[in-house]
Amino acid sequence: MSSTFNRRDFLKATSATAAIAGTSCMAGKLGSLDNPVFSGGNKTVNSYCEMCSSRCQITAKVENGKIKFIQGNKHSKGMKTSVCARGAAGHSQLYDKERLVKPLIRVGQRGENKWMEVTNEEALEFIAKKLAKIKEEYGAKSVIFSAKTGDHHHNMATFASAYGSPNIFSHVSSCPVSYKIAFPHTYGTGLKRDFSNADYILNFGHNLFEGIDVSKTKKLANAANSDKTKLVVLDPRFSIVAAKADEWHAVKPGTDLAFVLSLIHVWLRDGTYDKEFVDKYTIGIEKIIENTKDTTPIWQEKITGIKSEVAERVAKEIAAAAPRVIIDWGHKTTTGPSEYQRTRAILVANALMGNLEKEGGLYMTKKAKTVNKLAKVDIAPTIGNPDKAIKILKELRIDKAGEKGEENVFVSRKNGVLMDIPNAIMTGIPYEVKAWVLTRHNPLITVADSTKMKRAMEKLDLIVVNDVYMSETAMLADVVIPEATYLERDEGIMDKSSKAPAYQMRNKIVDPINNTLSTAEIFRSLANKLNVDGSYKWDNMTQYRVQQAKGNTQLLEKLVKDGYVSFGIPSLLYREKDYVDKFVNKYPKAVENVDEDGLMTSMMKFKTPSGKIELFSEKVEKEFPGYGAPAIDDFDVAKGFPYIITSGKTAIHTNGHTQNIPYLNSLMSDNPVWINPVTAKKEGIKTGDKIFIESYVGKEKATAFITEGIRPDTLFVYMGFGRESEKLTRTNGIGTSQGKLLSLQKGPVCSTMITNIGARIIKA
Numbered sequence: 121m122s123s124t125f126n127r128r129d130f131l132k133a134t135s136a137t138a139a140i141a142g143t144s145c146m147a148g149k150l151g152s153l154d155n156p157v158f159s160g161g162n163k164t165v166n167s168y169c170e171m172c173s174s175r176c177q178i179t180a181k182v183e184n185g186k187i188k189f190i191q192g193n194k195h196s197k198g199m200k201t202s203v204c205a206r207g208a209a210g211h212s213q214l215y216d217k218e219r220l221v222k223p224l225i226r227v228g229q230r231g232e233n234k235w236m237e238v239t240n241e242e243a244l245e246f247i248a249k250k251l252a253k254i255k256e257e258y259g260a261k262s263v264i265f266s267a268k269t270g271d272h273h274h275n276m277a278t279f280a281s282a283y284g285s286p287n288i289f290s291h292v293s294s295c296p297v298s299y300k301i302a303f304p305h306t307y308g309t310g311l312k313r314d315f316s317n318a319d320y321i322l323n324f325g326h327n328l329f330e331g332i333d334v335s336k337t338k339k340l341a342n343a344a345n346s347d348k349t350k351l352v353v354l355d356p357r358f359s360i361v362a363a364k365a366d367e368w369h370a371v372k373p374g375t376d377l378a379f380v381l382s383l384i385h386v387w388l389r390d391g392t393y394d395k396e397f398v399d400k401y402t403i404g405i406e407k408i409i410e411n412t413k414d415t416t417p418i419w420q421e422k423i424t425g426i427k428s429e430v431a432e433r434v435a436k437e438i439a440a441a442a443p444r445v446i447i448d449w450g451h452k453t454t455t456g457p458s459e460y461q462r463t464r465a466i467l468v469a470n471a472l473m474g475n476l477e478k479e480g481g482l483y484m485t486k487k488a489k490t491v492n493k494l495a496k497v498d499i500a501p502t503i504g505n506p507d508k509a510i511k512i513l514k515e516l517r518i519d520k521a522g523e524k525g526e527e528n529v530f531v532s533r534k535n536g537v538l539m540d541i542p543n544a545i546m547t548g549i550p551y552e553v554k555a556w557v558l559t560r561h562n563p564l565i566t567v568a569d570s571t572k573m574k575r576a577m578e579k580l581d582l583i584v585v586n587d588v589y590m591s592e593t594a595m596l597a598d599v600v601i602p603e604a605t606y607l608e609r610d611e612g613i614m615d616k617s618s619k620a621p622a623y624q625m626r627n628k629i630v631d632p633i634n635n636t637l638s639t640a641e642i643f644r645s646l647a648n649k650l651n652v653d654g655s656y657k658w659d660n661m662t663q664y665r666v667q668q669a670k671g672n673t674q675l676l677e678k679l680v681k682d683g684y685v686s687f688g689i690p691s692l693l694y695r696e697k698d699y700v701d702k703f704v705n706k707y708p709k710a711v712e713n714v715d716e717d718g719l720m721t722s723m724m725k726f727k728t729p730s731g732k733i734e735l736f737s738e739k740v741e742k743e744f745p746g747y748g749a750p751a752i753d754d755f756d757v758a759k760g761f762p763y764i765i766t767s768g769k770t771a772i773h774t775n776g777h778t779q780n781i782p783y784l785n786s787l788m789s790d791n792p793v794w795i796n797p798v799t800a801k802k803e804g805i806k807t808g809d810k811i812f813i814e815s816y817v818g819k820e821k822a823t824a825f826i827t828e829g830i831r832p833d834t835l836f837v838y839m840g841f842g843r844e845s846e847k848l849t850r851t852n853g854i855g856t857s858q859g860k861l862l863s864l865q866k867g868p869v870c871s872t873m874i875t876n877i878g879a880r881i882i883k884a
Contacts, residue, residue, distance in 0.1 A: 148220050148590070152221075156634070160631065165628075166178070167179075167629060169206075169606065170626075171206035172332070179201075195683065198334070198336075198338065205772055214633075218780060221602050230596055231595075243601055251646070251650060255284065262552050262555065266288075266558050266563070269292065278643065281513055282653065286514070291775075292535040293872065302463040316339045318444055318480040321352070322354070323450070325354065325450050327355070355370070357831070372425045377465055379420050381411075386417065394443065394474025398472060405735055406736075444480030444481060445481060448466075449463050459867045486620055494710050496709035496712060499689055503623065503668050518541070518550060531870075541556075545577070558587075565859060584599045585600045588605055607630060608631065608632035609638040610661045620691050622685065623675070689703075689706075697718045765793075766835065766876050776840040794825050796832040800826045813882075820842065820856055
């Protein structure tokens with residue numbers, strides 16, 4: 121059972137005094153400050169955003185100590201001054217009266233909403249003593265840690281490792297894990313897409329016009345608007361990117377794999393794949409031929425709902441346009457049990473078109489270390505990791521990630537599988553879990569089966585939350601530490617290399633309100649208080665940056681001034697002679713790396729067991745028989761239900777983070793469920809009707825939105841709504857939470873969270 125803290129317990133632990141906040145709706149919030157102070161004059165600061173995980177480059181204008189305007193950073197050619205609605209609303213979050221600015225400690229039972237306001241130092245002392253006690257009694261591994269990606273995760277993972285816990289998690293298993301695992305299995309590394317120069321783009325639900333990454337979104341938008349580029353979108357609903365495409369095909373959720381396998385069948389049948397490239401750079405084509413011999417366009421029609429002649433035509437159009445083609449794997453699309461095979465099939469399809477390191481295709485990231493090696497001279501500064509001495513522990517995790525013979529063997533130990541946490545807590549297998557430390561992570565909204573997740577969390581002795589708002593997870597916490605937002609903190613250098621090296625750095629734009637802390641400050645302080653900081657090489661962010669830049673003050677000065685820096689290095693594609701020539705002309709010593717044909721194909725290194733692109737992976741086949749090469753898989757998402765509920769991003773909000781921000785909430789405050797008119801007539805409902813959506817996991821309220829922009833067998837809802845925190849007054853109780861409908865089932869091999877499941881409609 122969880123601990124209950126009262127004032128006497130707190131005073132014993134901290135020897136300090138604090139005011140009891142009780143149930144005041146303003147406890148801990150910016151609105152509770154009598155006279156918030158905003159010091160400073162007028163200035164312009166370049167930094168990068170964190171209203172979503174894209175982390176676009178921004179410029180903020182400050183007047184009289186307050187941010188007045190945010191736009192794109194002109195120093196980044198991909199951004200210029202563009203910014204999305206979320207990025208433009210950063211200061212709406214910063215100055216929101218409902219934003220947390222005071223640490224809180226729970227003084228009643230969980231759910232009573234009784235809190236005591238304390239100082240940062242008091243909160244950190246309290247956390248440190250509780251973590252020390254748990255470590256002494258149950259071991260450090262009994263504490264789990266989770267965070268969003270980026271610096272939050274790095275700082276948390278560093279502390280967790282120093283503390284002695286292997287149980288580190290990120291949001292990856294609930295979002296991009298399928299391609300994070302499929303890429304290493306196929307190419308040995310991740311790849312980027314050259315949207316700007318593509319002649320043909322086949323898009324599988326990668327909705328960059330709502331899940332915005334400004335630089336990528338602009339490139340895709342320009343391609344979609346170009347007469348030379350054809351954009352074909354497969355998506356169960358008429359998304360924004362589908363609306364801008366040359367063709368939209370409403371594929372049945374969970375069946376993308378069948379369509380891709382039919383394309384591969386046509387190319388192999390007709391001999392229209394790049395045989396020379398395949399012979400030279402890949403292994404396993406024989407297995408692909410075997411697995412796709414019957415996956416004809418006619419076969420896929422019965423599964424996907426897309427006419428066979430469409431599949432035939434698209435296959436031939438792509439082959440004709442190759443290698444300037446992109447078959448886009450997306451980010452998190454129509455996730456079903458076949459997600460890993462789907463993603464692998466897409467990567468194999470790209471390889472068959474020979475589009476690697478070709479203009480308009482896919483390419484490897486050209487980081488500083490790579491271009492320096494190619495140029496035979498240091499043309500770009502490299503950066504280091506000041507925390508490299510603190511390693512992620514290779515001990516048994518509660519999810520057994522990285523363990524041979526286990527279902528999560530291919531999952532990184534630094535990311536883990538969030539869906540395994542509830543069962544581990546409730547069963548105590550493989551060992552007891554007593555505490556959870558979360559930074560900017562709200563699993564009660566973003567992870568499947570939030571009802572079971574909540575029951576599990578209620579069993580913990582200690583929950584620590586670091587966040588901007590009083591989220592659903594924060595409402596369950598024992599200690600809540602408000603975060604200094606991305607506009608109020610300095611952070612380290614982030615590599616943003618593409619076809620050439622580039623870096624960006626987050627620069628503090630205004631002083632943190634009420635001295636809120638960054639995750640770097642929180643975890644560095646905890647490490648000190650727990651006496652586990654012996655391997656830390658820095659005490660503050662200035663020291664961290666200097667070590668990261670390896671003492672390169674010129675680089676740091678440039679990043680402080682501009683927020684983003686590139687080095688005038690020509691873009692490089694190894695299999696494009698014009699690109700190679702420009703690089704060699706600027707760096708003559710690079711000629712030593714040029715092949716006889718004038719290219720740099722010998723520089724394409726595949727970090728796979730075979731050293732080649734693995735269309736068939738023996739490593740995967742050994743752990744998961746039948747999954748070594750893309751093959752027919754489980755296409756049944758509905759599992760006996762009449763409909764399939766799907767979800768996705770909106771251009772206004774980010775997952776479960778932004779719904780309560782004043783400006784963004786005014787633009788979109790609810791998420792009605794998309795329903796086809798045929799379905800609506802069958803169910804006897806109309807737009808605005810109150811309904812329930814029920815799966816085999818649970819039932820959730822919803823409001824109907826009738827539209828022809830979705831398949832009759834599919835329902836769609838934007839994610840992040842259906843909130844249950846009375847501290848979020850603008851969004852509490854509004855909308856539909858898909859998480860209550862999802863099971864903790866995982867997709868095979870990549871352990872992805874299944875987000876498309878069978879459902880039925882019930883009239884309210």
